[in-house]
Amino acid sequence: MAHVFTPGLQVIAETIIEKDRSLPIPGKVFVKSGDRVKAEDVIAEAEIPNDIQSMNVVNLLSVMPKEIHQFMLKKEGDPVEEHEPIAQNKPFLGIKLFQSIVRSPFKGTIERISDVTGQVLIRKPPRRITLLAYIDGVVKNVAENLGAEIETACAFIQGIFGIGGEAFGELTMVSPEPSHALDEADITESHAGKILVGGSHISHRAFKKAMEMGVKGIIVGGFHAKDLKNILGYELGVAITGDEDVKTTLIVTEGFGKMAMADRTFDLLRKNQGRRVSISGRTQIRAGVMRPEIIVTFSDKEAQSVKAHVPKAETGIQIGDEVRIIREPFFGRLGNIMELPPELTKIETEAKVRVMKVKLASTGEVVTIPRANVELIEV
Amino acid sequence: MENKELNIIIATDCGSTTTKAILIEKNEKGEYRQTFRGEAPTTVEEPYNDVTRGVLNAMQEVEELSGRKILDGEKIIYPARGNTGVDIYISTSSAGGGLQMLVAGAVKAMTAESAQRAALGAGAIVMDVLASNDGRLAHQKIARIRSLRPDMILLSGGTDGGTVSHVVEIAEFISAANPKPRLGHSYSLPVIYAGNVNARNEIKDVLEKKSTLYITDNIRPTLEKENLFPARQEIQNLFMEHVMAQAPGYGKLKQWVEVPIMPTPAAVGYLIQTVAEEEGVNAMGVDIGGATTDVFSDFESNSERVFNRTVSANLGMSYSVSNVLAEAGLDNVLRWVPFEINEEDLGNRIKNKMIRPTTIPHTKNELIIEQALAREALRLAFDQHKLLAVGLKGVQRIRSVSDTFDQTASGATLVDMMKLDLFIGSGGVLSHAPKRRQSMLMMIDSFQPMGFTRLAVDSIFMMPHLGVLASVNKAAAKEVFEKDCLIPLGMCIAPAGNAKIGAKCLSVSIRITTPQGEKPLIQEDIPVGEVRLYPMGIEDTAEVEAHPARRFDVGEGHGKSAHKKFKGGKVGLVIDTRGRPFVLPEDKKVRRELIARWYKDFGMYED
Numbered sequence: 002m003a004h005v006f007t008p009g010l011q012v013i014a015e016t017i018i019e020k021d022r023s024l025p026i027p028g029k030v031f032v033k034s035g036d037r038v039k040a041e042d043v044i045a046e047a048e049i050p051n052d053i054q055s056m057n058v059v060n061l062l063s064v065m066p067k068e069i070h071q072f073m074l075k076k077e078g079d080p081v082e083e084h085e086p087i088a089q090n091k092p093f094l095g096i097k098l099f100q101s102i103v104r105s106p107f108k109g110t111i112e113r114i115s116d117v118t119g120q121v122l123i124r125k126p127p128r129r130i131t132l133l134a135y136i137d138g139v140v141k142n143v144a145e146n147l148g149a150e151i152e153t154a155c156a157f158i159q160g161i162f163g164i165g166g167e168a169f170g171e172l173t174m175v176s177p178e179p180s181h182a183l184d185e186a187d188i189t190e191s192h193a194g195k196i197l198v199g200g201s202h203i204s205h206r207a208f209k210k211a212m213e214m215g216v217k218g219i220i221v222g223g224f225h226a227k228d229l230k231n232i233l234g235y236e237l238g239v240a241i242t243g244d245e246d247v248k249t250t251l252i253v254t255e256g257f258g259k260m261a262m263a264d265r266t267f268d269l270l271r272k273n274q275g276r277r278v279s280i281s282g283r284t285q286i287r288a289g290v291m292r293p294e295i296i297v298t299f300s301d302k303e304a305q306s307v308k309a310h311v312p313k314a315e316t317g318i319q320i321g322d323e324v325r326i327i328r329e330p331f332f333g334r335l336g337n338i339m340e341l342p343p344e345l346t347k348i349e350t351e352a353k354v355r356v357m358k359v360k361l362a363s364t365g366e367v368v369t370i371p372r373a374n375v376e377l378i379e380v
Numbered sequence: 381m382e383n384k385e386l387n388i389i390i391a392t393d394c395g396s397t398t399t400k401a402i403l404i405e406k407n408e409k410g411e412y413r414q415t416f417r418g419e420a421p422t423t424v425e426e427p428y429n430d431v432t433r434g435v436l437n438a439m440q441e442v443e444e445l446s447g448r449k450i451l452d453g454e455k456i457i458y459p460a461r462g463n464t465g466v467d468i469y470i471s472t473s474s475a476g477g478g479l480q481m482l483v484a485g486a487v488k489a490m491t492a493e494s495a496q497r498a499a500l501g502a503g504a505i506v507m508d509v510l511a512s513n514d515g516r517l518a519h520q521k522i523a524r525i526r527s528l529r530p531d532m533i534l535l536s537g538g539t540d541g542g543t544v545s546h547v548v549e550i551a552e553f554i555s556a557a558n559p560k561p562r563l564g565h566s567y568s569l570p571v572i573y574a575g576n577v578n579a580r581n582e583i584k585d586v587l588e589k590k591s592t593l594y595i596t597d598n599i600r601p602t603l604e605k606e607n608l609f610p611a612r613q614e615i616q617n618l619f620m621e622h623v624m625a626q627a628p629g630y631g632k633l634k635q636w637v638e639v640p641i642m643p644t645p646a647a648v649g650y651l652i653q654t655v656a657e658e659e660g661v662n663a664m665g666v667d668i669g670g671a672t673t674d675v676f677s678d679f680e681s682n683s684e685r686v687f688n689r690t691v692s693a694n695l696g697m698s699y700s701v702s703n704v705l706a707e708a709g710l711d712n713v714l715r716w717v718p719f720e721i722n723e724e725d726l727g728n729r730i731k732n733k734m735i736r737p738t739t740i741p742h743t744k745n746e747l748i749i750e751q752a753l754a755r756e757a758l759r760l761a762f763d764q765h766k767l768l769a770v771g772l773k774g775v776q777r778i779r780s781v782s783d784t785f786d787q788t789a790s791g792a793t794l795v796d797m798m799k800l801d802l803f804i805g806s807g808g809v810l811s812h813a814p815k816r817r818q819s820m821l822m823m824i825d826s827f828q829p830m831g832f833t834r835l836a837v838d839s840i841f842m843m844p845h846l847g848v849l850a851s852v853n854k855a856a857a858k859e860v861f862e863k864d865c866l867i868p869l870g871m872c873i874a875p876a877g878n879a880k881i882g883a884k885c886l887s888v889s890i891r892i893t894t895p896q897g898e899k900p901l902i903q904e905d906i907p908v909g910e911v912r913l914y915p916m917g918i919e920d921t922a923e924v925e926a927h928p929a930r931r932f933d934v935g936e937g938h939g940k941s942a943h944k945k946f947k948g949g950k951v952g953l954v955i956d957t958r959g960r961p962f963v964l965p966e967d968k969k970v971r972r973e974l975i976a977r978w979y980k981d982f983g984m985y986e987d
Binding site for chain 2: 050052053054055066112113115117118119120122124161162225226227229230235236237238239240256257258284286327328329330332348349350351352353354370371373374376
């Protein structure tokens with residue numbers, strides 16, 4: 002069971018990352034390999050098939066489905082304008098007043114005429130969607146008609162949970178220390194368009210004010226579950242996020258509740274204060290785990306000396322490793338592994354589980370923790 | 381395959397979080413026994429993107445524990461010789477979200493419901509049920525189909541010779557939406573048509589160019605008959621051929637196994653069905669996982685066995701734990717907690733479990749909260765099961781004079797807790813509860829069995845493995861199921877009916893016989909509002925005479941006595957006089973005291 006432990010979140014001061022940027026369906030790509038792009042640049046676009054509406058033409062004309070083609074004025078594939086007649090029956094006694102005419106409810110294309118059901122399906126013109134670069138960097142590869150891979154030298158930090166989509170702006174420290182909680186008074190007009198860093202928590206009122214002020218993103222240690230419900234308007238059931246209708250992206254680095262941001266994360270963010278940063282709150286804790294991310298892109302000059310971070314080889318956990326406890330009663334505490342007893346150990350719940358002994362960094366106390374309740378801190 | 385000599389079997393279940401491997405060996409007495417077990421995180425995600433990594437890790441753990449060499453590098457060694465190799469490797473899978481389907485039918489309560497039962501029985505998660513009369517407008521249906529990315533679609537509609545236009549209309553919506561499969565961009569979405577035979581040509585005309593169309597027998601050939609087997613069979617074939625083939629590493633895994641990989645719930649369902657049929661009992665099973673909860677039932681109805689499975693896609697103990705809170709509500713969760721807790725703190729704890737789903741309770745209070753959430757997840761999943769495990773709707777019943785006062789409508793639930801003989805629990809929170817009695821009380825509180833019901837748990841979550849083994853060697857699967865998998869917890873006697881706490885409910889005389897001899901006769905009057913445990917061992921037997929009060933029923937009718945003899949279990953005999961349906965007091969303080977007393981009497985969390 003050496004494999005069973007939670008990998009830690011990445012907090013990397015310098016690395017090179019590649020971001021795969023893809024359209025949901027094939028379209029046009031505007032960049033080529035080697036191009037330099039800014040986060041806000043449109044690198045590709047596609048036309049998404051739009052909504053479709055069905056009209057039961059045979060009912061409207063009082064005819065049989067098999068007869069539909071006799072009454073259609075358009076055929077499959079024909080474009081139609083809003084209110085344009087698409088089918089009509091013969092005028093009763095030749096009087097046009099008694100003639101039924103079916104008109105298209107909107108501009109579009111006739112997609113299908115069914116002589117089984119008598120339905121006509123009309124599709125609206127396609128919608129155009131654009132794909133932004135999301136990070137400053139260089140186009141490394143282009144996937145024909147689909148998108149591109151963008152490479153950048155950066156500082157890279159993963160959060161544990163987030164809401165809201167991609168955003169970019171200037172990284173601005175608001176909290177002076179990791180244990181500081183952001184309140185309404187901390188958010189000012191000057192923060193519009195910026196990505197703010199708080200410490201242990203942001204209150205519901207402060208977050209609302211940030212949205213009103215046009216703050217692009219908030220990075221903070223903890224957030225209350227009840228505030229999340231208030232912001233979203235519903236109880237979040239599963240941690241699949243990123244498409245919420247919030248004006249400010251939120252990234253939580255530690256968890257729910259009031260929790261001081263880990264020193265390492267806070268210090269790295271402070272070090273990069275004032276730089277351009279790209280963030281995404283998209284989280285998926287299910288198949289295909291996805292964590293929110295903070296990418297601080299470097300200038301060309303700084304990038305020259307940066308090498309890709311090589312993750313620690315998969316050796317499992319070892320004595321001396323630094324870990325963070327991720328469940329009560331020591332939630333959030335850091336420490337070092339002192340012992341890894343191989344046998345199953347009875348804990349307070351009376352369950353027999355694999356445990357480790359951890360020396361807490363704050364007090365020096367040695368505590369026994371189930372192995373499942375720690376995450377490894379990547380060095 | 382049945383004829384192949386199988387002495388050493390390795391089986392895996394690739395779950396959404398963990399891959400579990402078990403070793404089954406035929407011993408010198410000729411018995412099949414499960415001997416070793418290993419587990420490792422499932423590896424369908426980054427950075428591995430290959431399910432076989434987790435399989436190999438789990439097998440390596442079995443190798444380390446058993447001393448048997450199973451792998452030569454990344455190859456399984458065949459056949460077994462001495463302490464090397466295995467004779468067969470089999471697997472189930474629910475990794476990567478399992479099998480996700482969209483089902484459609486002409487009429488919501490008839491063909492669409494039958495299609496839903498067919499998909500669920502095949503082990504699928506049903507993402508949505510479309511029907512001509514589901515209350516949505518055409519463009520809403522099309523938008524919905526397009527927004528979902530199912531693994532496949534099951535389309536039914538019309539009895540043979542019945543409506544053509546309604547089912548073609550649904551096919552036209554599917555065609556217009558042109559849905560894309562969830563995994564892989566390169567293949568076209570499989571659509572199974574199992575509706576009116578007279579509409580097949582029109583369906584081909586509409587769907588053949590937009591999907592990979594498969595046609596199978598109508599699941600509702602007449603209103604009175606449901607024929608789910610051919611569609612279920614086709615779903616499982618396509619699961620392997622199309623869906624799993626797209627998942628990371630499954631191409632390789634497919635080559636390793638000797639029989640097709642089964643969806644995990646299909647394997648569990650197959651096993652429960654086999655047990656119910658072979659023992660001739662009404663059986664239910666529940667499998668509560670991290671993301672989903674499956675409920676299975678096999679009841680006799682009108683001299684036929686009817687099997688049903690439902691999956692509650694967002695009721696689970698880790699990934700979906702916050703959804704349990706959202707659906708059940710805080711008050712319903714807290715009613716099982718015997719101490720005061722700050723509600724804000726509880727909300728944060730539950731959300732923290734959601735974002736770090738592999739953590740386990742460390743303190744006693746955390747365990748009590750987790751088991752409170754489990755009760756609510758189980759209760760909600762059971763409510764959903766009762767709604768779908770129903771008789772066919774829209775059937776005209778021929779009534780005789782004797783039926784005049786029988787008001788059972790078509791579509792009534794088939795789940796009759798008074799007739800339930802055997803109830804099996806599975807999944808982490810039940811299989812791995814620190815004490816078996818905790819599993820037993822969780823199952824009783826959430827499902828509220830009535831009369832006499834045997835309860836058991838899956839010892840180490842091996843029902844999926846045995847389900848797929850049953851498709852290869854039924855006898856071996858049955859032997860391991862009885863000897864190693866199923867842990868009998870004991871019998872629950874729960875009189876149906878209600879009265880005030882303290883009122884007269886049940887008089888019992890209990891004679892327990894152990895292998896060492898007979899214990900003194902127990903004679904007790906048990907008032908309303910008690911849950912009493914009479915410890916028994918697996919080898920013990922009990923003979924019980926139960927005399928319910930006038931307003932209570934233990935299976936023979938109100939106020940009528942019952943006399944039964946049965947075997948014991950790891951926990952024993954439970955007599956539950958809390959009433960059915962069982963209602964907890966509204967007053968928080970009174971309720972907490974009552975819950976604390978029950979837990980104490982039951983020895984749930986004592987030191």
